[in-house]
Amino acid sequence: MEWPTAEVVRMSGVTARALRHYDAIGLLPPARTGAGGLRYYGELELLRLQQILVLRELGLRLEDIGRVLAEQVDAVEALRGHHRRLLAERDRLDTLATTVSRTIAELEQSRKDDAPMTINRPENLFEGVQPDQYEDSLRDFPAHAERVAQHVDGMSPEDIAAGQRDRTARMIRLAELRAAGHAADSAPVQAETEAHYRLLSALRPVTADEHLAMGRSVVDNPEWRAAYEAIAPGLAAFQRDAIEVYTADRLG
Secondary structure: OEEEHHHHHHHHOOOHHHHHHHHHOOOOOOOEEOHHHOEEEEHHHHHHHHHHHHHHHOOOOHHHHHHHHHHOOOHHHHHHHHHHHHHHHHHHHHHHHHHHHHHHHHHHHHHHOOOOOOOOOHHHHHOOOOOHHHHHOOOOOHHHHHHHHHHHHOOOHHHHHHHHHHHHHHHHHHHHHHHOOOOOOOHHHHHHHHHHHHHHHHHOOOOHHHHHHHHHHHHHOHHHHHHHHHHOOOHHHHHHHHHHHHHHHHHO
């Protein structure tokens, strides 16, 4: 069996442009090219495309995926390895979702009781959160990633954990503002965005273009998107929109 590009696009959700790019870089050549340059993909190519998409979801870059696929000997064993990683990520996200759900329930109860929220075990707020993911997610911004790594090298484990708690708390505050009906361009949301920009700029100057790219990466980068979406569906796009408004108004 062979399928033309249009059918592969329909089945997989991958764009024709992405398939052409995968071919151009040698990651996924078609089984053959027919009349008029029409590409056809066979079963082996579809299996390879599945592996590419799985590895993308796990956060690997295309060049890394190419190396992984080139080095694998047995396709079944490779898929078993991908499956184990997917199950581990599912379990982590399940834990994180449970953590956030518990926090929401405690916040709602405290509001009903008109009393401050009491946290019996503060560490529960951060179950499922991996501190090193923040540094890993900056791979598309090497200059900033290098500065972050230098900063982290001088921190104690307690300080690193505190920084992760602060990042998570900011994400939760943003989710609460969105749930309360505040738009991305509202004053409270823009105040949170400015505070975030000042933290970034404290490490090194961040240009308007770079800030926009970071905002878009919240949606495009699998690690960032998963972290935001685990807190509230749509939060990643909301953060991106808030950053775009802030950059246009304050940095443009």
